[in-house]
Structure formats: C-alpha cells, structure tokens
Amino acid sequence: MxxxxxxxxxxxxxxxxxxxxxxxxxxxxxxxxxxxxxxxxxxxxxxxxxxxxxxxxxxxxxxxxxxxxxxxxxxxxxxxxxxxxxxxxxxxxxxxxxxxxxxxxxxxxxxxxxxxxxxxxxxxxxxxxxxxxxxxxxxxxxxxxxxxxxxxxxxxxxxAGITTYSPLRHFGIGTGHKVGVIGMGGLGHMGVKFARALGAEVVLFTRSQGKVEEAKKQGAHEVVISTDEAQMATMAGQLDFILDTVPVHHDLNPYLMTLKRDGTHILVGMPEPLDPPVDGAALIFGRKRLAGSLIGGLPETQEMLDFCAEHGIVxxxxxxxxxxxxxxxxxxxxxxxxxxxxxxxxxxxx
Amino acid sequence: MxxxxxxxxxxxxxxxxxxxxxxxxxxxxxxxxxxxxxxxxxxxxxxxxxxxxxxxxxxxxxxxxxxxxxxxxxxxxxxxxxxxxxxxxxxxxxxxxxxxxxxxxxxxxxxxxxxxxxxxxxxxxxxxxxxxxxxxxxxxxxxxxxxxxxxxxxxxxxxAGITTYSPLRHFGIGTGHKVGVIGMGGLGHMGVKFARALGAEVVLFTRSQGKVEEAKKQGAHEVVISTDEAQMATMAGQLDFILDTVPVHHDLNPYLMTLKRDGTHILVGMPEPLDPPVDGAALIFGRKRLAGSLIGGLPETQEMLDFCAEHGIVxxxxxxxxxxxxxxxxxxxxxxxxxxxxxxxxxxxx
Known part of the structure; x- marks a missing residue:
C-alpha cells in the first residue's frame, strides 16, 4: 500500500x-x-x-x-x-x-x-x-x-456546522420561534448563526459577561448571563427551543424553566450522564421535551453547505x-x- | 354557608x-x-x-x-x-x-x-x-x-385515565406504532388499554412475573420482565414510544435503549429529579426524546370519556x-x- x-x-x-x-x-x-x-x-x-x-x-x-x-x-x-x-x-x-x-x-x-x-x-x-x-x-x-x-x-x-444545523432543521425551527443557544464556542456560535438565518429570534446563554457583545455581533438578539438568576428569571417560559452545545456537566433545570409549554431542550454537546439530575416535574408540568441530536446525515450535510453558501455563513x-x-x-x-x-x-x- | x-x-x-x-x-x-x-x-x-x-x-x-x-x-x-x-x-x-x-x-x-x-x-x-x-x-x-x-x-x-390517554393522543400514537408501557398499576393498566384501543402494538414492562398473564389479559401483546437483562436486550431499538407510569425512582437508561431512533419516552408518573441520571448519549445517539405529560385538558378529557364509551373501556x-x-x-x-x-x-x- x-x-x-x-x-x-x-x-x-x-x-x-x-x-x-x-x-x-x-x-x-x-x-x-x-x-x-x-x-x-x-x-x-x-x-x-x-x-x-x-x-x-x-x-x-x-x-x-x-x-x-x-x-x-x-x-x-x-x-x-x-x-x-x-x-x-x-x-x-x-x-x-x-x-x-x-x-x-x-x-x-x-x-x-x-x-x-x-x-x-x-x-x-x-x-x-x-x-x-x-x-x-x-x-x-x-x-x-x-x-x-x-x-x-x-x-x-x-x-460544528452540521451538528447545530441538523437539530434546528429536524425540529422545524424558524420564523416565529424564540430559540436559546447555550454556550458560545465552536458549536454555539454556529448555532447562533444558523438559528438567526432560519428566521428565529435568538437568545444566547453564556456564563461570561465578556461574550455579550461578541454574541450580538454573531447574530444573537439577546444575551443572558446564565449565572445571573434575575436574568434567567426574565426568560421564564419564553423559549420554543434550546440548543445546548455545552460539552461539560451543567444543570439543565434552570434552562428547562425558560421553555414554553411543549418546548424542547436539545442536547448536542454532552454525551454523558446528566448530572445534576433533570427534574421530572420540569418536563411534566409543561409537557416539555429533552432531546438529543448527533451530527447529521450526508444529504442534510450537503443541504447545510448549500444553505451556508446562500446565506454567507462560515x-x-x-x-x-x-x-x-x-x-x-x-x-x-x-x-x-x-x-x-x-x-x-x-x-x-x- | x-x-x-x-x-x-x-x-x-x-x-x-x-x-x-x-x-x-x-x-x-x-x-x-x-x-x-x-x-x-x-x-x-x-x-x-x-x-x-x-x-x-x-x-x-x-x-x-x-x-x-x-x-x-x-x-x-x-x-x-x-x-x-x-x-x-x-x-x-x-x-x-x-x-x-x-x-x-x-x-x-x-x-x-x-x-x-x-x-x-x-x-x-x-x-x-x-x-x-x-x-x-x-x-x-x-x-x-x-x-x-x-x-x-x-x-x-x-x-388515571386522562393522564395516560392525553400523551398517547398528543404524541400521535396509534396503528403502526410499538408502544411500551412501564408499570402495571392504576395508570399502567389504563395505558395498556388505551394504547391497544388506539391500534398500537403494546409491550408491558413489569418487575413482577406474577403480572405477566394479567397484563396480557388487559391487552398487552408482549410482557417484558424489566429486571431480566436478556429480556430487555430483545427489546433493544424496538419501540416508538414509552409511556412511563412508575411513580418512584427508577433507572430510565435501560428503557431508552429499547426506543427506536426518534423514539420518545414519556414520563407521567414521577415529578422528581431523575435519579439515577439519564445518559445524554442515550438521547444523542438515536435522536431520542424524553418528555413529560400532565393529566389532560377539559376538551380532551371529554374526548377520552367518549372514546371509552365507544371502545368499552373503564x-x-x-x-x-x-x-x-x-x-x-x-x-x-x-x-x-x-x-x-x-x-x-x-x-x-x-
């Protein structure tokens, strides 16, 4: 060979x-x-x-x-x-x-x-x-x-692109939806760009005050400092979807509170046991969903590349x-x- | 007064x-x-x-x-x-x-x-x-x-009736679906009856060998002893939905393995932290969903009563x-x- x-x-x-x-x-x-x-x-x-x-x-x-x-x-x-x-x-x-x-x-x-x-x-x-x-x-x-x-x-x-694009498309996210993106890293910044390009109102959650302006530059309509309980409270019951790109353990329960009834929290970042544990009540009282999504298939990856070309996204x-x-x-x-x-x-x- | x-x-x-x-x-x-x-x-x-x-x-x-x-x-x-x-x-x-x-x-x-x-x-x-x-x-x-x-x-x-009927209807469960019902109590036996009446193939999960015949009498097509790993393994990737009526802590991860890609595990029984923790990988690798559902609204409750009258369910x-x-x-x-x-x-x- x-x-x-x-x-x-x-x-x-x-x-x-x-x-x-x-x-x-x-x-x-x-x-x-x-x-x-x-x-x-x-x-x-x-x-x-x-x-x-x-x-x-x-x-x-x-x-x-x-x-x-x-x-x-x-x-x-x-x-x-x-x-x-x-x-x-x-x-x-x-x-x-x-x-x-x-x-x-x-x-x-x-x-x-x-x-x-x-x-x-x-x-x-x-x-x-x-x-x-x-x-x-x-x-x-x-x-x-x-x-x-x-x-x-x-x-x-x-x-990073297809991992965030695929769930946004699969769950039908677009105009009229308010979408939270957790994390402002490689996946998160792509999630913001895609959610924005798909017509959604985008809220970026970050622990870092230093990322606020940058997140807005990337396309976020709002930025919430996730460690600030008062800011998190203002988002209660506001979101249709959350795209969670955080690859390390974090408490999902405060984010589940920001979902509307029938809202969906989508994990793409952390394939590990969800510790601290998710509160069943947060899902039951509001018929909410916790979902996962893995990269994307080949046809959808091609679609994503074409979408990026059309919308000037890299x-x-x-x-x-x-x-x-x-x-x-x-x-x-x-x-x-x-x-x-x-x-x-x-x-x-x- | x-x-x-x-x-x-x-x-x-x-x-x-x-x-x-x-x-x-x-x-x-x-x-x-x-x-x-x-x-x-x-x-x-x-x-x-x-x-x-x-x-x-x-x-x-x-x-x-x-x-x-x-x-x-x-x-x-x-x-x-x-x-x-x-x-x-x-x-x-x-x-x-x-x-x-x-x-x-x-x-x-x-x-x-x-x-x-x-x-x-x-x-x-x-x-x-x-x-x-x-x-x-x-x-x-x-x-x-x-x-x-x-x-x-x-x-x-x-x-007990509307709590099981509502999620089955909301998630569109019916003919062509294979549905697992966890638990054979007040909610579980209603879940079996409704899922069967809606046209689904019904699998009842129970820890008790003594409930096998009874579950079949209630309408389950199959019964799986959930503590038997070999029996659980036969169900891997088989189910479209799971209706989880268990009101006490239990490990959801073995059940998530029984879902097909895009399958949904619906909690109706346990509004408490999910301990042991759910494995994020079980959701991500298979695009699965964990959802909750709470009783039902009034129009749907009336629909359920009428459905029961039509199908002879009590x-x-x-x-x-x-x-x-x-x-x-x-x-x-x-x-x-x-x-x-x-x-x-x-x-x-x-």
Whole structure:
C-alpha cells in the first residue's frame, strides 16, 4: 500500500507528530482527495488523549476536512479531479438499514464508520482522519463544497456546522420561534448563526459577561448571563427551543424553566450522564421535551453547505500550520479560541 | 354557608375521618353535584400525609369524581339536574392564557385551580375534593359521563385515565406504532388499554412475573420482565414510544435503549429529579426524546370519556365504603390493589 504524510498520536501523552500512514488503492466508488484544510474539533483532543477510552494508536485525528479531488474510482460519476470537496465525521455505513435508507447515516443501525479510529467495512483496516495530506473516501460520504464558501472557514461546517444545523432543521425551527443557544464556542456560535438565518429570534446563554457583545455581533438578539438568576428569571417560559452545545456537566433545570409549554431542550454537546439530575416535574408540568441530536446525515450535510453558501455563513476561524497543532490543543483546553482552529494542510505538503 | 358531609384529614398522621365542610352558593356558571363515586388516587395519600409539603389541613381528598347534577347556576346551559357528570383534577383556571385558550387548562400559565387543597380564584376559599357527598364546580370543568360507562368504574378515568390517554393522543400514537408501557398499576393498566384501543402494538414492562398473564389479559401483546437483562436486550431499538407510569425512582437508561431512533419516552408518573441520571448519549445517539405529560385538558378529557364509551373501556376497580378508606390507603401502600379503589360515596349519604 502506498503511504502518505500525516500527523498521528502514538500514545495518550505524546500529542501528534509526523508519521506516514497507508493509503488504500481506489475502489470503484472511491474519491481520492488532497487535503487543503482540516478543522480541529475537541473530539480530536479526546481521542488523542484517550479521554473516552477506546483510542487505537496511532490515531490520525481530523474530521472537518476540505480538499481537492485528485482521482476517482471507475464507478464515480458525481465527482471529478479538481472538484473542491468536504469530508465530515463519517466515511461509511451499512447502507441497508432504515436510517441509511433515509440518509441518516449517523444513526446507522450497524454503526457508521467514523473518519478516524474506525474500521473499514471491507478490509478491516484502520481509518485515518484529516491531519494528513491525502484521504480516500467512498463517494456517498463526500460533499460538494460550493465555490461561494471560503474553503478554510468551511472546514468546521463538516462537524460544528452540521451538528447545530441538523437539530434546528429536524425540529422545524424558524420564523416565529424564540430559540436559546447555550454556550458560545465552536458549536454555539454556529448555532447562533444558523438559528438567526432560519428566521428565529435568538437568545444566547453564556456564563461570561465578556461574550455579550461578541454574541450580538454573531447574530444573537439577546444575551443572558446564565449565572445571573434575575436574568434567567426574565426568560421564564419564553423559549420554543434550546440548543445546548455545552460539552461539560451543567444543570439543565434552570434552562428547562425558560421553555414554553411543549418546548424542547436539545442536547448536542454532552454525551454523558446528566448530572445534576433533570427534574421530572420540569418536563411534566409543561409537557416539555429533552432531546438529543448527533451530527447529521450526508444529504442534510450537503443541504447545510448549500444553505451556508446562500446565506454567507462560515465558521469564524484561526488558521495555523500543522506543526502548531499541539499548541492549539493547549489553547483549546483553556478556551482560548474564537471559534475554531483550522489547520492549513498545505503546510504539510510544503 | 351551608355545610355538607365529607371525610377530611386533620393532620399528617390522622388519616381521613368524617367532618362537615362548607359548600358555596351557586354562582351563575356553577353546577351542583351529588357525588356517587370517587376514585382513590395515590396523590390523595401524598396530600393526606403531606409527603410533598404544602398540605393545608383539613384536606378533603378525591379528584376522580362521578356524580349527578342536582342544580345549575343561572347561566349554565350544558348541564341540567339529573345529568351524570364527572369532575377530575381541576376545577378552574385563568381562562385567559394561551394554554387555557387551547383547552389545555392543566398547563394554565397562572396555574390551574386544583380540585382539593387549592384556592378558589374568586373568594379565596379552600377547594375540597370528592370524599364528600356534594361538590359545586364551574361548568367548564364538569364532564358529561356517557350512559354506556359504568359510573363507578369510570371514576378513575378522570385522573388515571386522562393522564395516560392525553400523551398517547398528543404524541400521535396509534396503528403502526410499538408502544411500551412501564408499570402495571392504576395508570399502567389504563395505558395498556388505551394504547391497544388506539391500534398500537403494546409491550408491558413489569418487575413482577406474577403480572405477566394479567397484563396480557388487559391487552398487552408482549410482557417484558424489566429486571431480566436478556429480556430487555430483545427489546433493544424496538419501540416508538414509552409511556412511563412508575411513580418512584427508577433507572430510565435501560428503557431508552429499547426506543427506536426518534423514539420518545414519556414520563407521567414521577415529578422528581431523575435519579439515577439519564445518559445524554442515550438521547444523542438515536435522536431520542424524553418528555413529560400532565393529566389532560377539559376538551380532551371529554374526548377520552367518549372514546371509552365507544371502545368499552373503564378502569378495573374494587369498590369500598367510605368508612374503609384508611384501610384502602394501607393496602395501596403495599401495592395490594388491582387497579383502583373507588369509594361508593352513597355510603356517606346513607
């Protein structure tokens, strides 16, 4: 198998460093992609440091990939060399279950194949992500990136973007709705942009007074300091939906109080036990709902990219060289990034 | 003010005992009702014993009331003396908010007036419930009881019935859905009957092997012993909805696993913090929802009674004399009732 240059983590404490990885020969449905940009998601750090267990070293992180097609397999008709394309969190799925049939590959009943630290469904090889000069992906899992989008700033749309866009669309959020977004990070700032573009009135919840002006600049109509009980009280019974992007434990109960009857609190950030516990009364007295949502399927991801092109939406990013990734991780752990790092992968090929 | 005979609790440990209570003069919209039957809800015990705090003694419990109209106020057109009627958990609301406008008085934004231990919105007097020979209620909160229904067995429909019917209807449960009902008590057995009558395939979850045959008799297509991990595993990803009637702490996570993608777990039994905590991952990986639902509004309660008449549905009851109520409480605490006690209130007038 030919090899390509990549950055991989070799152990829990090594950070990422240069390492060649194998590249598979093109199958009939494959698209070969030279990677131009790759966003850094918090998930990358969790995998590199094995925070969730299950990391298989060496791991090449990165699932916010923008690149250029270099070649396609014999049966590929939707892509050609030179096309600007994207790859997100998924690179394959069973393609046979009800979820796959509906284009909701993220909920594949057999479990989708994830872009890195996954196992190829055909030959059992490891999947390697976007901190690499090149990737080969089956055409169903490759997105067209509209010319109108800045390609570097579009990279985080493949994870942070679709993770917030999908629930807003699935739950029918739009004009006439008042939507709360919790958290003003990579996901949160995209949630604000999308909710605003969909026509909703947007309330941003943050613990930080310092983010108030910035949130309004991003499109929030109102900003509520979530630690201020008086401010939270003014929002009681006001919201149709809440998009909760916070990835660490937090008390959901004060937010449930801000929902109207039949309102829905949507978790996209924290796949862990909800501690402190949710109050059943907050759901029962008001027929409220607590829901979850996971990234998005391929058709909806394409729709999201097209929506972004139409509405002039991209992620706010800071670009860096591949050699600076470990420094970026340290800054991300301190929350020192507005709002997403994107690696200029051309610095790896240079 | 004239007085009527009733059974009231005077303190947390007194149980209920005979005590005269005031009866208000008829207002223009009032319906005067001689009470024939009153179901015993677990809530009655909680109020009598002040389990939730806030009980104002003396308290006359009872919000599953079936009676006969004896007189109506000057503006009442929908009821006349001799009509068989019902009164449930609510006797008034603000009648002005969005929820009241939609006939969802249980979610009244000002808080509805509950049938006992509440405060009359006009004169500030205490509300007294159905363990009484007589009650006076505003016509909007009085239900017509179809002749086809056995009146004693219809009493628990006003709480246990509507509490299970309302969410099944609200969430559109019917033919083509597979619905789990957790718990085989007063609410649970009604949930099974309604889900079956609405056309769903019904799975009853119980901890008790002894309830398997009984659950099938009530209409369950399948019964799963919830403490048997192997049985629970067979149900993984099978259910569209779960109606959770369990009023004590239980682990929701094994049940969330039995939901399909986009499935909804509906709490009607436990208005307390959800301990052990719900796993956010169970919601996110499957876009599942955890919802709550509270009794039902007046129009839907009437619809439910008519549905019951059409489908031959009533509650399974054990009738008792008013003098035996305290004994019934003791039996209910031990779970020794299938499925609802109903007081023959004519024994109070005798």
């Amino acid at each position: 030919p090899e390509v240059r990549a950055y991989a983590a070799q152990s829990e404490s090594s950070g990422v460093a240069p390492m060649p990885i194998p590249r598979r020969e093109l199958r009939p449905d494959d698209v070969a992609i030279d990677i131009d940009y790759c966003g850094i998601c918090h998930t990358d750090i969790h995998f590199v440091e094995n925070d969730w267990g299950g990391t298989l070293y060496p791991v090449v992180p990165g699932h916010e990939i923008i690149g250029t097609v270099t070649a396609v397999g014999s049966e590929v008709t939707g892509f050609k060399a030179g096309d600007r394309v994207g790859v997100g969190c998924l690179v394959d799925s069973c393609r046979e279950c009800a979820s796959c049939d509906e284009g909701l590959e993220q909920y594949c009943e057999q479990g989708p194949t994830v872009t890195y630290n996954g196992e190829d469904r055909h030959d059992g090889t490891r999947t390697y992500g976007g901190y690499s000069e090149h990737i080969v992906v089956s055409d169903r899992f490759v997105l067209h990136v509209p010319d109108a989008l800045d390609p570097a700033a579009a990279a985080p749309l493949l994870c 992620c706010d990013i800071e670009m860096l060289d591949i050699a600076k990734v470990n420094e970026a991780y340290e800054r991300m752990k301190k929350g020192d990034i507005r709002y997403r790092f994107v690696i200029d992968m051309r610095t790896l090929r240079a | 004239p007085e009527v005979r009733a059974y009231a609790a005077q303190s947390e440990s007194s149980g209920v005992a005979p005590m005269p209570i005031p009866r208000r003069e008829l207002r223009p919209d009032d319906v005067a009702i001689d009470i024939d039957y009153c179901g015993i809800c677990h809530t009655d015990i909680h109020f009598v014993e002040n389990d939730w705090g806030g009980t104002l003694y003396p308290v006359v419990p009872g919000h599953e009331i079936i009676g006969t109209v004896t007189a109506v106020g000057s503006e009442v057109t929908g009821f006349k003396a001799g009509d068989r009627v019902g009164v449930g958990c609510l006797v008034d609301s603000c009648r002005e908010c969005a929820s009241c406008d939609e006939g969802l008085e249980q979610y009244c934004e000002q808080g509805p007036t509950v049938t006992y231990n509440g405060e009359d919105r006009h004169d500030g007097t205490r509300t007294y419930g159905g363990y009484s020979e007589h009650i006076v209620v505003s016509d909007r909160f009085v239900l017509h009881v179809p002749d086809a229904l056995d009146p004693a067995a219809a009493a628990p429909l006003l709480c 509650c399974d009851i054990e009738m008792l004399d008013i003098a035996k109520v305290n004994e019934a409480y003791e039996r209910m605490k031990k779970g020794d009732i299938r499925y609802r006690f109903v007081i023959d209130m004519r024994t109070l007038r005798a």
